[in-house]
Every structure is written in C-alpha cells, then in structure tokens.
Amino acid sequence: xxxxxxxxxxxxxxxxxxxxxxxxxxxxxxxxxxxxxxxxxxxxxxxxxxxxxxxxxxxxxxxxxxxxxxxxxxxxxxxxxxxxxxxxxxxxxxxxxxxxxxxxxxxxxxxxxxxxxxxxxxxxxxxxxxxxxxxxxxxxxxxxxxxxxxxxxxxxxxxxxxxxxxxxxxxxxxxxxxxxxxxxxxxxxxxxxxxxxxxxxxxxxxxxxxxxxxxxxxxxxxxxxxxxxxxxxxxxxxxxxxxxxxxxxxxxxxxxxxxxxxxxxxxxxxxxxxxxxxxxxxxxxxxxxxxxxxxxxxxxxxxxxxxxxxxxxxxxxxxxxxxxxxxxxxxxxxxxxxxxxxxxxxxxxxxxxxxxxxxxxxxxxxxxxxxxxxxxxxxxxxxxxxxxxxxxxxxxxxxxxxxxxxxxxxxxxxxxxxxxxxxxxxxxx
Amino acid sequence: xxxxxxxxxxxxxxxxxxxxxxxxxxxxxxxxxxxxxxxxxxxxxxxxxxxxxxxxxxxxxxxxxxxxxxxxxxxxxxxxxxxxxxxxxxxxxxxxxxxxxxxxxxxxxxxxxxxxxxxxxxxxxxxxxxxxxxxxxxxxxxxxxxxxxxxxxxxxxxxxxxxxxxxxxxxxxxxxxxxxxxxxxxxxxxxxxxxxxxxxxxxxxxxxxxxxxxxxxxxxxxxxxxxxxxxxxxxxxxxxxxxxxxxxxxxxxxxxxxxxxxxxxxxxxxxxxxxxxxxxxxxxxxxxxxxxxxxxxxxxxxxxxxxxxxxxxxxxxxxxxxxxxxxxxxxxxxxxxxxxxxxxxxxxxxxxxxxxxxxxxxxxxxxxxxxxxxxxxxxxxxxxxxxxxxxxxxxxxxxxxxxxxxxxxxxxxxxxxxxxxxxxxxxxxxxxxxxxxxxxxxxxxxxxxxxxxxxxxxxxxxxxxxxxxx
Numbered sequence: 077x078x079x080x081x082x083x084x085x086x087x088x089x090x091x092x093x094x095x096x097x098x099x100x101x102x103x104x105x106x107x108x109x110x111x112x113x114x115x116x117x118x119x120x121x122x123x124x125x126x127x128x129x130x131x132x133x134x135x136x137x138x139x140x141x142x143x144x145x146x147x148x149x150x151x152x153x154x155x156x157x158x159x160x161x162x163x164x165x166x167x168x169x170x171x172x173x174x175x176x177x178x179x180x181x182x183x184x185x186x187x188x189x190x191x192x193x194x195x196x197x198x199x200x201x202x203x204x205x206x207x208x209x210x211x212x213x214x215x216x217x218x219x220x221x222x223x224x225x226x227x228x229x230x231x232x233x234x235x236x237x238x239x240x241x242x243x244x245x246x247x248x249x250x251x252x253x254x255x256x257x258x259x260x261x262x263x264x265x266x267x268x269x270x271x272x273x274x275x276x277x278x279x280x281x282x283x284x285x286x287x288x289x290x291x292x293x294x295x296x297x298x299x300x301x302x303x304x305x306x307x308x309x310x311x312x313x314x315x316x317x318x319x320x321x322x323x324x325x326x327x328x329x330x331x332x333x334x335x336x337x338x339x340x341x342x343x344x345x346x347x348x349x350x351x352x353x354x355x356x357x358x359x360x361x362x363x364x365x366x367x368x369x370x371x372x373x374x375x376x377x378x379x380x381x382x383x384x385x386x387x388x389x390x391x392x393x394x395x396x397x398x399x400x401x402x403x404x405x406x407x408x409x410x411x412x413x414x415x416x417x418x419x420x421x422x423x424x425x426x427x428x429x430x431x432x433x434x435x436x437x438x439x440x441x442x443x444x445x446x447x448x449x450x451x452x453x454x455x456x457x458x459x460x461x462x463x464x465x466x467x468x469x470x471x472x473x474x475x476x477x478x479x480x481x482x483x484x485x486x487x488x489x490x491x492x493x494x495x496x497x498x499x500x501x502x503x504x505x
Numbered sequence: 506x507x508x509x510x511x512x513x514x515x516x517x518x519x520x521x522x523x524x525x526x527x528x529x530x531x532x533x534x535x536x537x538x539x540x541x542x543x544x545x546x547x548x549x550x551x552x553x554x555x556x557x558x559x560x561x562x563x564x565x566x567x568x569x570x571x572x573x574x575x576x577x578x579x580x581x582x583x584x585x586x587x588x589x590x591x592x593x594x595x596x597x598x599x600x601x602x603x604x605x606x607x608x609x610x611x612x613x614x615x616x617x618x619x620x621x622x623x624x625x626x627x628x629x630x631x632x633x634x635x636x637x638x639x640x641x642x643x644x645x646x647x648x649x650x651x652x653x654x655x656x657x658x659x660x661x662x663x664x665x666x667x668x669x670x671x672x673x674x675x676x677x678x679x680x681x682x683x684x685x686x687x688x689x690x691x692x693x694x695x696x697x698x699x700x701x702x703x704x705x706x707x708x709x710x711x712x713x714x715x716x717x718x719x720x721x722x723x724x725x726x727x728x729x730x731x732x733x734x735x736x737x738x739x740x741x742x743x744x745x746x747x748x749x750x751x752x753x754x755x756x757x758x759x760x761x762x763x764x765x766x767x768x769x770x771x772x773x774x775x776x777x778x779x780x781x782x783x784x785x786x787x788x789x790x791x792x793x794x795x796x797x798x799x800x801x802x803x804x805x806x807x808x809x810x811x812x813x814x815x816x817x818x819x820x821x822x823x824x825x826x827x828x829x830x831x832x833x834x835x836x837x838x839x840x841x842x843x844x845x846x847x848x849x850x851x852x853x854x855x856x857x858x859x860x861x862x863x864x865x866x867x868x869x870x871x872x873x874x875x876x877x878x879x880x881x882x883x884x885x886x887x888x889x890x891x892x893x894x895x896x897x898x899x900x901x902x903x904x905x906x907x908x909x910x911x912x913x914x915x916x917x918x919x920x921x922x923x924x925x926x927x928x929x930x931x932x933x934x935x936x937x938x939x940x941x942x943x944x945x946x947x948x949x950x951x952x953x954x955x956x957x958x959x960x961x962x963x964x965x966x967x968x969x970x971x972x973x974x975x
Contacts (some may be wrong), residue, residue: 199540221959278581282707287583290607340519347520347958349909349950351916353527357941359935360535444659444797445932463801464921467809477798485793 098422101497108493109446111486118483126150130225131168131187137175138162146179159237175322182209183221185228185454193219195469214471216462220454222471226479231454233483236439237432238368243374244435245428248381249417254354255382256389256420257412263334268326276313276318280306335386342379350376354438358448368441369448373435380427388420422498429491433484440480456480513962517955518736524951525725525944529718533576534941538596539940540566541732547575556627560595561792567594571720572730575712585610585704597652604655609699621691622651625684632681637674644670651688657696664689706765725948734939742930742942744950747912749822750919754911756846761853766900769861774888776866785862792855797917800848804921808844817844820923845922849915857900864896871895894968901964908957909950 103109127134132145143160145168162171183189189211191203198214213222249457254263284306291298321327352370361368393397393416401411443449443457455475463473540563567573575591582590592597598619605615621896626648632641647670650663671678671685678685724731730739768788772781804814808819823837868874869892877887916928923929928947934942 123518129565198721270795277706282581282583283705286581287704290604301910308818340516344520344523347954348524348527349947349954351951355916355932355935356528356531359938360531362536387821440795441797445916447935457797460801463805467805468811470805470812473798473801473805477795477801479792480795481798483791486794488789 083139088264094419094422098494098497102493108496111489111493114482114486115490118230118234118486121227122234125227125231127179129181129183129185129221129227131166131182131184133168133173133176133178133182135175135177136171136173137412138171138173140174161433178208181212181221181223181227183211185224186220186413186452187224189215189219189221191219193217195466195472196414197469198222198471200486213475214469216459216469216472217466222459222475223307224461225454226456226475228454229476229479230457232453232455233436233439233480236366237436237487238371239370239433240374240377240439241428243371244376244378245381245424246378246432247375248378248427249385249424251338251341251378252382252385252414253389253417253420255335256386257393257416258332258334258456259331259390260335261331263332265332266317266321266327266329268320268323269314270330270332271326272313272317274312276310279313280309283309297481312321338382338386342382342454346379350440354442355445355447358442361448364448364450366449366453369439369442370435377431377435380431381424383422385417385420389416392416392419426491426494426498429487429494430460433487433491436480436487437484461476512956513959517619520951520955521948524947525722528940528944528947529721531811532944534752535938535940537938539570539734540572540594562595568774570719574720575716577716578712578714580710580712581712582708583704584708585612585700586704587612588710588712593778601652604653605695607704608655608657608701609695609696610701610703611695611833614695614698615693618688618691621684621688622648625651625681626690628681628684632677636677639781640670640674640677648768652837664692721944726946730945731941733934733942734937739941739945743927743945746925746927746930747923748926750912752924753842753849753915753918753924756842757849757853757886757909758911760850761857762847764850765857766861767856769858770865770879770888770893772858773862773865773869774870774884779857784858788855788858791851792849792859796848796852796915797921799851800918800921801846803844803848820921823860841922842924845918845924848918848922853903857903860899860903861896866901868892868896890932897968898965901961901968902962904957904961905956906957908960912950912953 121128126146126149130146132149134144134146136143136145145163148157148159152159192211192215195217195220196202196215198212202211204210211221211223213226215221216225230421284302286290287307288298288302292302354376357372358364358368398411398416401415439455440457440460443453443455444461445460446461449455449458456479459472459476460480463469463477466472473502509755544559545560545565564573573592573594580588582588586811588601590599590612593602602612602619605618606612609615626645629641629644629648634641644667646665647663649911651660651667654660654663666686668689671681721731728740730743733739733742768784772784776782803817804820807814807816810813818837820841822841825834825837827834827839865888874887876894877891878884882891912927916932917925918924919928920932930942931946933939
C-alpha cells in the first residue's frame with residue numbers, strides 16, 4: 077500500500093481554540109448572556125406552545141374514558157389518528173370532565189370566549205368560573221385571549237427568525253463564498269458549459285413551468301414534479317457539457333469575474349427599496365400565508381451575509397494553510413467547503429443575530445399593516461394592530477409590543493456580544 | 506473623479522432596469538385585469554349588442570392605456586401559441602382559449618371553438634319568449650362547462666347533453682340549429698386538428714421596441730408617469746403626498762443630527778463615565794424600540810381622552826378649512842405633527858449617536874490625537890476640529906439611506922398617525938393594486954437610493970482627502 081504523505085495540520089484543535097476563546101469572551105458580556113437565557117425561554121415557549129395555551133386539556137377523563145387531546149391533535153394533523161365523535165364539533169369547554177389537566181392557559185389563540193367578549197381588561201371583572209380561567213392579559217373584541225395570542229405569536233416570531241435567516245444564510249453563504257474565494261480570476265469554466273447552462277435554464281423554465289402552468293395550479297405535488305424536471309434538465313445539460321469538453325473552441329476554459337458580477341448584483345439588489353418591494357410582492361399573492369412572508373424576507377436579506385463572508389474569504393484565501401491544502405492537491409470545492417468557509421463563519425454569526433432581529437421586526441410590521449398574513453393567524457404584530465382601532469384596550473398595545481421589543485433587543489444584544497467576542501479588533505486579552 | 510462619476514452612473518443603469526423589471530413583472534402577475542377592472546361588466550340581458558359594445562369599450566380603453574401592445578421585447582412561448590395572443594384583450598377569453606390550446610395545441614381551432622360557444626350564448630339570449638323557459642335555463646347552465654372545461658371527453662359529453670336538451674323544444678331546435686352545428690363542428694375540428702406535440706416546442710417571439718414595458722420606461726424617464734387607476738395623473742397624487750413626507754423628514758433629520766452628534770461626541774470623550782453609561786443604555790433601548798409600537802402607544806395613551814392624558818392632538822392633520830388664517834392653520838398642523846416627528850426622530854437619533862460614539866472612540870485612540878493633546882492643544886479643539894472630521898465616516902454612510910427614507914416615507918408612521926404622505930400613498934396603492942403609482946414610487950425611491958450613495962461617496966472624499974476616486 078502506498079504511504080500517504082503525513083502532513084498534519086490539526087485543524088480541529090485550532091478551530092476549537094478559536095471558538096472556545098470566543099465563547100469565553102462572549103460569557104463576559106453579562107447582558108448578552110442574559111439575552112441568551114431569555115432566548116432559550118422563548119424557544120421553549122414556542123416549542124411547547126400547544127401545551128401552554130390550548131383550549132383542549134392536556135389530559136382528561138370523560139365517562140370513564142381517558143383522553144390525551146393535545147397529543148391526539150398532533151396525530152390528527154399528521155393524518156394517523158381521528159377525533160372521537162364526541163369531540164368533532166370541537167366543544168372542549170362544554171364537556172363533562174370527571175377529571176382534567178388543562179393547559180396553562182386554557183384558551184387557544186383564535187378560540188373565542190363568548191362570555192368575555194368586547195375587551196375585558198386583565199384587571200377588570202371577567203365572567204369566569206375559577207381563577208384558572210382568568211384572561212391574564214385581557215381579551216379582544218371577539219373575546220380571544222391575548223395571553224394565548226402572545227404564546228402563538230412567540231412561535232411565529234421564532235419561526236420567522238429561523239426560516240428567514242436560514243434561507244438568507246444559504247444564499248448569502250453560496251454567493252459570498254464564490255465571490256470571495258474565486259475572486260475575479262480564479263473561476264474558470266469551459267465555453268460549452270457556460271453556453272449549455274444558459275440554454276438549460278431557459279429550457280428548464282420552459283418545460284417545468286411554462287408547458288405545465290395549468291397542471292401547476294392543481295396541486296402541490298405538481299410543483300415538485302416541475303422542480304424535478306428542472307433539475308433533471310440542468311443535470312442533463314451539464315453531463316452533455318462534460319462529454320463535449322474536448323471540442324476545439326467551445327471546450328476552452330474562460331475566466332469568469334465572479335467577484336465583480338456578484339458584487340454588482342449585490343449593489344443592485346441593495347438599491348431596491350426593500351420594504352416597499354416586500355409590500356408589493358406580498359400584495360399579489362393570492363393566498364396569504366405566514367410562510368410566504370418568511371421566505372420572502374429570507375430572499376431579501378442575504379446581502380449582508382454575502383458581503384461578510386466575501387470579505388472574510390478574501391482574507392482567508394491569502395493565508396498559508398489554504399496554499400498548503402492546494403499544494404496537497406485537494407479539490408477547490410473541498411478546500412472551500414471544509415477549510416475556508418468554517419473559518420469565515422464567525423462574523424457571519426453576528427450578521428445572522430442582527431438579521432433575525434430585523435426579520436422578526438419585518439414580520440411584525442407586515443402583520444401590523446395587515447399584508448400577507450392569513451385571517452386566523454395570530455401574531456404579535458396583528459395583536460398590536462388591534463390596539464390602533466380600540467384605544468381603551470391598553471393591554472392590546474402594551475403586551476404584544478413589549479414582546480416584540482424585548483425579543484428584538486435580545487437578538488441585538490446577542491449580536492453585540494458576538495461582535496465583541498469574535499471581532500479581533502475589539503477583542504481584549 | 507470623472508471616471509469615478511461615470512462608473513457610479515453606469516451602476517445605476519442595471520439597478521434601474523432590475524427595479525423596473527421587478528415592478529413591471531409584479532404588475533403583470535397581479536390578480537385582476539387593469540382594463541376590465543376599470544369597466545362595468547356587461548349585463549347578460551342585453552344580448553349581442555351589449556357584449557359587442559363592451560368589447561369595443563375594452564378595445565378603446567386598452568388603446569388609451571397602451572395595453573393592446575405586447576408586454577415585453579420578446580416572449581418565450583410554445584409553438585402552439587401564435588405571436589398575437591396579446592391581442593386577445595378580454596381576460597376571460599384569453600384564459601379559456603389558452604387553456605384549450607394547452608390541451609389541443611392548436612390556437613386558432615381553439616379560438617374558433619370558443620367563438621362558437623360565444624355565438625351560441627348570444628343566440629340563446631336572443632331567443633323569443635315563446636321558447637320554453639325551462640329548456641333555456643337548462644341550456645344556459647351547460648354553458649359554463651362549455652366555456653371553462655378543456656377535457657375532450659367532458660366537452661363531448663356536455664355537447665351531447667346540449668343537443669339532447671335542445672331537441673326537447675322544436676321551436677328552439679329550429680332557431681338554434683345553425684349555432685348548434687357550428688358548435689359541434691368546431692369542437693370536432695378542434696380535436697381532429699389537434700397538434701399536442703407543438704406544445705413541447707419552445708419558440709421565441711420578437712416584438713421589437715413598441716411594447717408596454719418599453720413605453721412605460723421611456724415615459725417614466727421623460728417624467729410622464731401616467732394615470733392612476735382613478736384617472737388622476739400620478740404626478741398629482743405624488744406631489745400632494747410628498748409635501749407632508751418632506752416636512753416630517755426634514756424636521757426629523759435636523760433634530761436627529763442636532764441632538765445625536767453632540768451626544769455621541771460627549772459620550773465618547775467621557776467614555777465609561779456615568780453619563781456615558783446611561784446614555785449608551787438609553788440609546789440602545791431607543792434603538793431597539795420598534796417604531797410602530799411606540800407610535801401606537803403614544804396614540805393610545807396621549808391622543809385619546811381614555812386615560813386622562815390627552816396631551817397631544819389626535820391623529821390626522823386637523824380639519825381647519827383652507828380659508829382659515831395661515832398662522833392658525835400652521836399651528837394646527839404643527840400640533841398634529843409633533844408626535845410623528847418624535848417617533849420618526851428617536852430611532853435615527855439613537856442610531857446616529859451610537860455610530861458617532863463608536864467612530865469617535867476609535868479616532869480618539871489614534872496617535873495624532875495623542876500628539877495634539879501632548880503639544881498642549883485645547884481639548885475642545887482636539888475634539889471638534891481634529892477628531893470630528895475623521896469620525897464622520899459612519900455618519901456619512903447614513904446619508905445614503907436618508908434620501909430614499911425621506912421620500913419613501915415612513916409607512917408605519919404615516920399609517921398610524923393618518924398622514925397622507927408617500928408611505929400612505931404607497932400602502933393605499935398597494936391595497937388598490939394601483940400599479941402606475943406603485944411603479945413610480947418604487948422607481949423614485951430606487952433613484953434616490955442611488956443618488957444618496959453617490960452623495961455619500963462625495964462626502965467621504967470631503968471628510969478624508971486620502972479617499973481617491975479610483
């Protein structure tokens with residue numbers, strides 16, 4: 077067996093050192109640590125939202141039968157269980173419970189308590205049977221519990237932050253990495269591949285989305301089929317390009333100024349008035365959904381991440397260990413994915429933390445304005461917007477707004493803490 | 506410098522194109538049709554003449570709005586569709602025929618079939634009252650399936666039912682014989698002449714410069730923004746709205762800078778003092794407070810008598826008639842603008858002050874500042890003359906966003922305080938799908954973003970002569 081050259085770089089230890097050091101620095105910032113703890117609480121609330129605020133009891137006993145309604149509702153949503161006939165008109169409050177463990181807040185976000193409609197104050201008199209049924213944060217005009225709405229809103233806010241920033245990070249990482257690592261001179265592609273890929277995009281669009289436009293309106297699986305067609309065409313085209321590599325003129329490799337193209341693209345993109353475009357985009361979607369908002373916010377907020385990663389990679393690719401990796405004959409992709417990008421992630425974390433804050437803010441703003449969120453979806457922004465029309469219900473203005481504020485602040489604090497911990501210029505000791 | 510200027514201007518071109526394409530593409534994707542939304546739909550009872558009149562109206566309006574032209578310079582389509590699909594102006598007809606073509610791959614045969622259905626409907630509506638009303642109603646019920654279905658078997662079955670129903674009444678059968686044969690022959694022909702393979706052949710049609718997008722863009726560039734949905738010129742709407750937005754924003758900018766810069770500097774000079782710590786904390790909180798929350802809270806607590814704290818005037822701009830003396834109107838309006846200005850100011854103030862402090866701290870650590878202090882220069886002079894200029898960089902970056910923000914207006918503030926500015930105009934237009942207005946505002950704001958970036962670059966050069974425009 078051939079002996080491999082034993083060059084040992086020991087990256088894991090080095091990387092660990094970096095992160096451990098950053099973590100230690102981060103821990104010194106007490107505000108940021110508190111923000112982290114608070115964030116953890118929010119995450120727990122959004123994970124267990126169904127058990128915290130629900131009009132179904134967690135456990136109950138009716139006529140000798142035992143039920144676990146909340147767990148069952150998961151099964152029903154997944155299509156593996158069916159509701160008992162007695163629960164079919166979902167009349168949870170009218171059941172004769174022999175024994176019951178209710179959720180912490182025995183109301184659902186969109187459930188209506190008819191007895192306590194027309195803005196019941198948290199401190200005022202409420203039509204309730206026991207203190208457990210109290211609306212701790214009041215109700216709105218229809219009698220929906222604000223506290224339950226707050227819990228549902230927490231879940232929405234966390235999901236917006238998570239999904240929007242995942243999308244943004246993915247796009248930003250890809251484009252930023254290509255721009256930073258390849259620069260203007262290092263990305264080479266054969267003419268034929270470039271040509272065929274251009275053609276492939278047009279054909280993929282034509283066959284996947286134009287020919288099938290009426291089928292696409294029918295169901296969601298049709299969209300998957302379309303995507304499969306598009307991907308298939310792109311694979312085919314690239315295989316063809318590989319086969320035709322030997323051609324005299326078309327097979328030649330040309331340099332693509334990746335950095336220039338991507339930076340111009342980013343510059344153009346940032347000149348687009350984002351918020352206004354967001355409003356316009358959401359207004360044309362037929363069926364409003366909170367997921368559209370998450371996706372669109374994600375699609376619009378990748379530029380910061382791309383810029384950061386580009387700047388980092390411009391620096392990193394000059395470092396000696398990259399040269400060493402190249403000398404060892406690692407492929408460009410392997411170097412980029414395994415050795416360059418992991419070391420550029422620190423600054424990106426900062427952008428992501430601030431990005432989550434602005435994504436949550438953007439979603440709250442959109443649901444406040446009332447664009448793009450479905451009717452029965454309860455969010456913090458939507459609760460807050462109720463306060464505009466009913467000034468006497470102070471609890472509608474105070475609680476949701478404070479939740480938005482404190483969440484956004486927490487992410488900003490974490491972002492600042494990370495800046496201090498990761499940015500070498502401000503790092504002390 | 507000149508080279509730099511041209512480079513900047515060249516970057517502007519793709520931006521303009523990208524935004525105009527986005528806005529135009531969005532306007533094409535909106536549900537609803539810009540022509541038929543402005544017209545009243547014809548009533549069924551009028552028969553052939555009213556349908557004809559409606560079509561004429563649609564044609565006339567499309568010509569006026571320039572919507573009878575192709576949308577873009579070129580179009581990618583399957584070979585089953587001709588290059589003249591855009592000439593079919595009625596959206597219902599366009600959709601139905603496209604759907605049929607998508608099955609059979611033959612546009613003209615589909616069109617002939619659709620027209621035969623229309624002909625059938627017109628003749629049915631024109632029938633004399635002597636015909637059995639029951640049969641007529643039955644036939645009319647079948648019509649919608651003839652119009653909207655595109656499956657061969659279903660269409661044939663419906664046709665058979667129509668023929669059977671028509672046979673029930675001999676008078677009707679006699680009257681409707683020709684439309685019925687036309688209907689059945691065109692349906693047969695549509696499927697006998699079907700060329701479904703054509704659907705899979707891509708084809709690129711070139712339309713040239715006389716298209717909707719090109720006309721729209723060139724009109725925008727010469728300042729002709731077109732008409733809004735309600736028939737008013739877009740220029741009028743925008744010039745009415747921009748006035749309020751500008752007033753609020755100019756006051757805001759002046760206030761924010763006037764407070765934030767001294768605050769940031771003092772904070773930096775007295776770093777880690779009690780003053781610095783408390784200002785930093787306050788600024789951080791202010792910066793994190795969402796505008797729409799604070800604005801809502803201010804409206805709820807301080808503009809309504811609900812809590813006995815009605816300190817400020819209520820939302821809106823007051824309702825003094827324009828005949829009232831100018832000063833009275835001025836004070837009335839100013840009173841209404843206090844809260845919007847406060848809300849608008851505090852965020853920018855916090856941001857600017859934080860940036861200023863950061864920049865100043867960095868500069869104060871430089872060697873030349875220590876030198877200046879060492880040679881006995883007055884502290885005031887060191888700060889205000891030697892440090893300020895170099896710590897302005899972060900502030901200058903702000904300039905890039907000031908212009909677009911000033912005109913784009915704060916959507917939330919104008920919404921909450923009910924001020925008819927640009928943000929409100931944009932929001933209202935979006936809700937009304939008034940695309941001429943949306944398009945213009947998007948383009949204006951983008952234009953201002955580019956100008957803002959440009960001004961910021963010039964200011965960089967002023968603040969630091971080392972910055973060369975390469």
